[in-house]
Amino acid sequence: MSSRLRGLDAFDPDGSGEQPCETSSSxxxxxxxxxxxQDQRLRKNGSRVSDQPPDLSSKGKPRLLLMGQRRSGKSSISSVVFHKLPPSETLFLESTARIQKDTLPSFMDFQVWDFPGQIDIFDNPTFDIDAMFGEIGALIWVIDAQDDYLEAVARLNVTILNLQRTYPNIKIEVFIHKVDGLSDDYKLDIQRDITIRIQDELCDHGFENAPVTFHLTSIYNHSIFEAFSKVIQKLIxxxxxxxxxxxxxxxxxxxxxxxxxxxxxxxxxxxxxxxxxxxxxxxxxxxxxxxxxxxxxxxxxxxxxxxxxxxxxxxxxxxxxxxxxxxxxxxxxxxxxxxxxxxxxxxxxxxxxxxxxxxxxxxxxxxxxxxxxxxxxxxxxxxxxxxxx
Amino acid sequence: MTDLEASVPSLGMSTDVRSELKKPKKKKVLLMGKSGSGKSSMRSIIFSNYIARDTRRLGATIDVDLSHVKFLGNLTLNLWDCGGQEAFMENYLSQQRVHVFSNVGVLIYVFDIESRDVDRDMATYVSIISALTQYSPTAKVYVLIHKMDLITPHAREAVFVDRVRLVRQKTSEFIQGAGYTGELDLIPFATSIWDQSLYKAWASIIHDLVPNLSVIESQLGSLGVLIEAEELLLFERTSFLVVSNWTSEEGQNNPTGDRQERISNILKHFKQSISRFTGTPRNAEQFTLMEHKAGSRFSMFACKFTTNTYLMVILPPGEARFNSAKLNCQIARESFKFLDGPVTPGQSYN
Known part of the structure; x- marks a missing residue:
């Protein structure tokens, strides 16, 4: 076993250098x-623990879905955050043709699914919606802030409306992406505009407090890591x-x-x-x-x-x-x-x-x-x- | 060692100690090469703490950009960053010939690997060399084959060897043609501002310029043995180039051959992160101590050593060993004080 902060275990190859946990009851x-x-008791009684994400402890790995228009930067995000690709290299990434599933060995093994932007999963009957969203942890919707975002917002609205009816517990995280190079004022204007457009639409359909969160991100600075941190924290x-x-x-x-x-x-x-x-x-x-x-x-x-x-x-x-x-x-x-x-x-x-x-x-x-x-x-x-x- | 040979004549001049102390040694370092080959970029990275990305903002150098770089207190590099456009080049070779090429300690000639017109580059190079041998026959010549990141990794070695062969061939052709009798030994490096290769080249250049090097090395060696270290690296404060190092017998088994440059690169990048965090200028001193104990693998610390240097110590694991080594390094500071002071006549380097 090798740790990235300690390096190869030179002297004890079986990794027995690991200190056993203190068992005295602190x-x-x-x-x-x-x-x-308490948690176990609640579970037995069949009542739900409201602040806990559903299905986390019972079924496998939490899943992050990356969705959005084509060329909005989904694959770049997952390469930079989870595969340590230098941001400048993402220019050479190919367009994603089919769903990319990544399992990340981490403190909690989560999966990242990268969706191709050109496919509309709700139009296409071959997709098993339930298998896809049943165990989901969070849905990350990426919007390119440097492009015309009206269509992306419209599609996001359709997606949210479709999902809210069947899976009301899905957390929806909107990454307003590629904001490097935009002025601070303009960034906030865009964020306000997108927020209003989405919330108005949801209100019209009767979802007052849908769990939608907005993040301003860019792969060229730490903002993308910060945003992912907030997303992951909700899953713990x-x-x-x-x-x-x-x-x-x-x-x-x-x-x-x-x-x-x-x-x-x-x-x-x-x-x-x-x-x-x-x-x-x-x-x-x-x-x-x-x-x-x-x-x-x-x-x-x-x-x-x-x-x-x-x-x-x-x-x-x-x-x-x-x-x-x-x-x-x-x-x-x-x-x-x-x-x-x-x-x-x-x-x-x-x-x-x-x-x-x-x-x-x-x-x-x-x-x-x-x-x-x-x-x-x-x-x-x-x-x-x-x-x- | 050049400094040992050179110290012999200067012993005779010990009557002139006073002026020796007043006037620190100045080395003229010429940085030359074709326009756009990356001379100013590398200078900014090494001496002004630019990050590679920032060098895009640099404009063309007009004529000669003179800078004095203080290095280790007693060594001032007189860095001549010479604009590479042809008009300037011709000017250096004609009107300013004596001015530019006399009293040169080191010539660093930069070749752009992507250059389209290699023959012309070589012709310019040869005329520069001829001017150099005329006015400063003792100067050392470093040839940097730059922008190696543009070549695909597996082809790099071959391309580099090939280009160096060409440069050597042109140089020897010149030597034979001009009937030049002196010795001209060029030292080639493959460099890129995007990885640590740049630090390797510059550390080696600086290494040859530092006075008292043998004294530093032997003192570092005895310190290393005393504290049971695996490796000691002595860095210059602002550029974080490795001035001197010592490695124990066991430490020499380390398979990472380019570790000095890598550590320079890592620490220098981190210095920039700290400067963003604290809002202090990039060239300011950023940290006083850094320690890392990697369980039962190894421990390491890097601390401010003398005014102008940092010392990095790699130790075998062990709490007691670590703490005593830290104290011993503090005590050893006294013996390294000479790194900051002006040159003492007995040890001067010319």
């Missing part, structure tokens, strides 16, 4: 267990508890901002209650990149056995595993500007906690590390408990 664990039991059951844990950590350790990242896609799946700003997200996400890159250079090759023996010999006389403080990747950097530390802590193969600390708090690092450790254990237990059974 406060966080008790709370989580309580929540879990009991997100509130994760957020509460992070908020608590921020308060205790006086962090400015903490993010829980999916390392592979650089989507953040939870953050504390402070308003998220793009700047802090960007720096945290770039920091993960740096650590991954450095680890690739120095952590990806096996050291010789002889060398290991020398390291374990005098004056240390300890096994390597006992010489390190933690089996997970821990990192920290101090900015010159205000001596602000940024810390990174690996949670598991897929997740990392990244936080920006207050000025001059590097001296308190040992204490902070202890607190972070507790939260990391809590997050691990959270995913253990909420894992689809």
């Amino acid at each position: 406060l966080a664990q008790q709370a989580l267990t309580r929540v879990y039991e 059951p009991r997100l509130g508890i994760l957020e509460a844990m992070l908020t608590n950590l921020c308060r205790t350790c006086r962090f400015e901002k903490a993010y829980l990242f999916d390392v592979l896609s650089k989507i953040y799946i939870a953050t504390d209650s402070e308003p998220a700003d793009m700047a802090s997200y960007e720096i945290c996400s770039d920091y993960i990149d740096v650590i991954i890159d450095v680890t690739e250079v120095y952590g990806s090759w096996p050291r010789t056995q002889k060398y290991r023996e020398a390291l374990e010999g005098p004056p240390w006389n300890q096994k390597i595993e006992d010489q390190v403080a933690s089996g997970c990747a821990e990192s920290c950097m101090v900015l010159s500007d205000g001596n602000k530390p940024i810390i990174l802590r690996e949670v598991n193969k897929y997740l990392a906690l990244v936080a920006i600390m207050k000025e001059d708090s590097y001296d308190k690092m040992p204490l902070v590390n202890m607190n972070v450790e507790v939260v990391v254990q809590g997050v691990k237990e959270f995913f253990e408990i909420t894992k689809p059974k």
